[in-house]
Amino acid sequence: xxxxxxxxxxxxxxxxxxxxxxxxxxxxxxxxxxxxxxxxxxxxxxxxxxxxxxxxxxxxxxxxxxxxxxxxxxxxxxxxxxxxxxxxxxxxxxxxxxxxxxxxxxxxxxxxxxxxxxxxxxxxxxxxxxxxxxxxxxxxxxxxxxxxxxxxxxxxxxxxxxxxxxxxxxxxxxxxxxxxxxxxxxxxxxxxxxxxxxxxxxxxxxxxxxxxxxxxxxxxxxxxxxxxxxxxxxxxxxxxxxxxxxxxxxxxxxxxxxxxxxxxxxxxxxxxxxxxxxxxxxxxxxxxxxxxxxxxxxxxxxxxxxxxxxxxxxxxxxxxxxxxxxxxxxxxxxxxxxxxxxxxxxxxxxxxxxxxxxxxxxxxxxxxxxxxxxxxxxxxxxxxxxxxxxxxxxxxxxxxxxxxxxxxxxxx
Amino acid sequence: xxxxxxxxxxxxxxxxxxxxxxxxxxxxxxxxxxxxxxxxxxxxxxxxxxxxxxxxxxxxxxxxxxxxxxxxxxxxxxxxxxxxxxxxxxxxxxxxxxxxxxxxxxxxxxxxxxxxxxxxxxxxxxxxxxxxxxxxxxxxxxxxxxxxxxxxxxxxxxxxxxxxxxxxxxxxxxxxxxxxxxxxxxxxxxxxxxxxxxxxxxxxxxxxxxxxxxxxxxxxxxxxxxxxxxxxxxxxxxxxxxxxxxxxxxxxxxxxxxxxxxxxxxxxxxxxxxxxxxxxxxxxxxxx
Numbered sequence: 001x002x003x004x005x006x007x008x009x010x011x012x013x014x015x016x017x018x019x020x021x022x023x024x025x026x027x028x029x030x031x032x033x034x035x036x037x038x039x040x041x042x043x044x045x046x047x048x049x050x051x052x053x054x055x056x057x058x059x060x061x062x063x064x065x066x067x068x069x070x071x072x073x074x075x076x077x078x079x080x081x082x083x084x085x086x087x088x089x090x091x092x093x094x095x096x097x098x099x100x101x102x103x104x105x106x107x108x109x110x111x112x113x114x115x116x117x118x119x120x121x122x123x124x125x126x127x128x129x130x131x132x133x134x135x136x137x138x139x140x141x142x143x144x145x146x147x148x149x150x151x152x153x154x155x156x157x158x159x160x161x162x163x164x165x166x167x168x169x170x171x172x173x174x175x176x177x178x179x180x181x182x183x184x185x186x187x188x189x190x191x192x193x194x195x196x197x198x199x200x201x202x203x204x205x206x207x208x209x210x211x212x213x214x215x216x217x218x219x220x221x222x223x224x225x226x227x228x229x230x231x232x233x234x235x236x237x238x239x240x241x242x243x244x245x246x247x248x249x250x251x252x253x254x255x256x257x258x259x260x261x262x263x264x265x266x267x268x269x270x271x272x273x274x275x276x277x278x279x280x281x282x283x284x285x286x287x288x289x290x291x292x293x294x295x296x297x298x299x300x301x302x303x304x305x306x307x308x309x310x311x312x313x314x315x316x317x318x319x320x321x322x323x324x325x326x327x328x329x330x331x332x333x334x335x336x337x338x339x340x341x342x343x344x345x346x347x348x349x350x351x352x353x354x355x356x357x358x359x360x361x362x363x364x365x366x367x368x369x370x371x372x373x374x375x376x377x378x379x380x381x382x383x384x385x386x387x388x389x390x391x392x393x394x395x396x397x398x399x400x401x402x403x404x405x406x407x408x409x410x411x412x
Numbered sequence: 413x414x415x416x417x418x419x420x421x422x423x424x425x426x427x428x429x430x431x432x433x434x435x436x437x438x439x440x441x442x443x444x445x446x447x448x449x450x451x452x453x454x455x456x457x458x459x460x461x462x463x464x465x466x467x468x469x470x471x472x473x474x475x476x477x478x479x480x481x482x483x484x485x486x487x488x489x490x491x492x493x494x495x496x497x498x499x500x501x502x503x504x505x506x507x508x509x510x511x512x513x514x515x516x517x518x519x520x521x522x523x524x525x526x527x528x529x530x531x532x533x534x535x536x537x538x539x540x541x542x543x544x545x546x547x548x549x550x551x552x553x554x555x556x557x558x559x560x561x562x563x564x565x566x567x568x569x570x571x572x573x574x575x576x577x578x579x580x581x582x583x584x585x586x587x588x589x590x591x592x593x594x595x596x597x598x599x600x601x602x603x604x605x606x607x608x609x610x611x612x613x614x615x616x617x618x619x620x621x622x623x624x625x626x627x628x629x630x631x632x633x634x635x636x637x638x639x640x641x642x643x644x645x646x647x648x649x650x651x652x653x654x655x656x657x658x659x660x661x662x663x664x665x666x667x668x669x670x671x672x673x674x675x676x677x678x679x680x681x682x683x684x685x686x687x688x689x690x691x692x693x694x695x696x697x698x699x700x
Contacts, residue, residue, distance in 0.1 A: 206670070212429075214426075248539070270533055
């Protein structure tokens with residue numbers, strides 16, 4: 001058999017990806033001076049993870065068009081080279097090779113799951129192509145070629161656990177996705193629970209295709225935790241929240257999550273199913289910053305409905321804007337000058353508040369909100385300003401150790 | 413005490429789940445010896461039918477119990493007429509053809525509904541069992557599976573239709589010499605199997621989200637259940653569902669759902685080594 005199901009999907013999918021690409025290149029491109037700056041992107045625009053990926057692709061388009069409308073960068077337009085990895089890790093590796101070898105892009109903004117990031121990060125490092133990973137993740141990546149602009153556990157998990165411990169009590173039951181994000185986040189959860197004087201009773205891991213949580217829900221009731229923490233990922237795991245509500249547990253044991261809302265899960269669940277879930281993140285549509293309102297207006301103008309926006313679409317947008325700021329500061333795409341700009345403490349006003357790049361870790365300093373799901377919206381309960389990526393900073397100092405190329409894990 | 417009841421209920425639910433997902437395959441494979449590799453996709457289409465109907469405002473019970481089986485049954489009828497009937501007795505060719513069909517179905521559903529997870533909320537609220545909260549919808553699934561087994565048994569055992577179907581499967585020549593057209597019997601059996609798959613898809617849709625590729629998640633479990641069960645459609649499917657469901661849930665409760673799944677697969681390997689003809693190849697040999 002030389003033609004598998006996967007090949008079939010891949011070839012038909014990438015053909016569709018290329019036509020979409022043709023449509024996103026604006027006509028004025030031909031009029032711009034010089035060749036365009038190529039911004040590569042690999043995201044899951046379909047499949048199990050498309051709830052995360054689709055709005056990120058939209059955010060990429062929006063950011064590029066906005067920069068182009070303002071005259072581009074260095075007098076050149078930006079051209080987005082977008083690939084759809086279809087929630088398939090194998091396609092990430094393939095498209096990463098394509099971006100560096102064939103398309104020869106100037107920067108890549110992409111990857112959703114940590115597994116996908118680790119599948120492509122080294123390819124970009126070897127090819128000396130700057131890589132921006134703009135998604136919430138478990139922290140610890142220490143690589144001078146990579147910039148992580150998403151939220152890390154020290155930024156979001158610590159505050160949500162702090163609030164949960166205060167509100168609900170000292171014991172927790174953890175459910176986590178069974179790959180590097182979930183496993184490392186579970187360690188951080190344990191760490192912050194202990195720090196707050198609490199205790200994790202039990203941790204269960206689930207592969208991404210598990211969709212039946214009956215036995216787990218019964219086990220949780222057996223352990224009687226004060227609250228449940230869900231670090232679950234993807235479409236199949238969504239059924240946990242549904243089954244949790246269907247059994248009536250949402251009225252009995254409170255739930256907080258490190259990932260809920262990232263795929264706009266609050267909209268997929270009914271108000272009765274989702275109300276009361278506690279989360280932390282750097283974005284809510286309820287934020288009153290001028291930059292947030294401006295972003296919402298632009299999104300509405302370009303795509304109509306702003307419902308699709310979620311945190312990692314915002315961080316993808318912020319990542320691209322941070323990179324654009326670095327290009328302006330460097331005045332060139334030269335690698336050494338770009339690295340110097342990245343390590344100069346650049347800062348932008350994004351939809352999620354002030355975002356500053358931390359020179360030592362190549363991570364972002366972000367404003368975090370602890371939020372509660374209420375009537376399918378994320379209402380802000382408490383704000384934590386300018387939170388640093390302290391988890392990664394414990395181990396990573398790229399100014400001292402520029403050749404470091406590792407993902408550190410918390411030691412407990 | 414309550415916990416024991418909870419574990420028992422979850423075990424029964426898993427047995428019901430296995431019976432539901434493999435009933436259609438058991439009829440098609442167990443009776444006709446046709447390996448339908450598109451079985452998972454039949455279930456998936458049943459699920460999509462229910463979700464589409466529910467989203468269009470139709471009563472969800474009507475959608476899952478009537479419309480899904482009808483739609484998938486009709487689809488099965490077309491497939492039988494166009495493809496499968498030319499391939500009876502050619503096992504490898506049928507496998508290849510139905511595998512191609514499964515790819516086609518995944519592609520078509522992706523084109524129509526998009527490669528996105530869809531779901532509907534379960535129509536039955538949870539209930540209290542001692543100090544535990546349980547999903548009420550699981551009880552509904554158990555009820556449907558029980559009813560399905562009883563009906564299947566009544567039809568196969570006590571009706572003329574069942575007798576003719578069983579007769580045609582055992583010896584097509586004799587059935588034909590008695591005035592029954594085996595080709596018609598095959599056609600309706602395949603259609604019935606497809607309708608059962610549609611029912612399973614419809615009933616299970618509210619429990620888990622659906623993707624065009626969801627069929628793959630059903631087919632593996634359905635196949636090991638049917639093959640381990642052996643030739644007798646009802647007793648075979650039931651006995652292997654009981655064994656696998658129990659092991660899966662007991663291990664899941666003792667460790668994690670992943671290990672539960674592994675335990676079930678490992679057990680299937682051992683059982684097939686000991687009983688290559690399936691459970692009903694060794695025990696209950698004279699049952700339906």
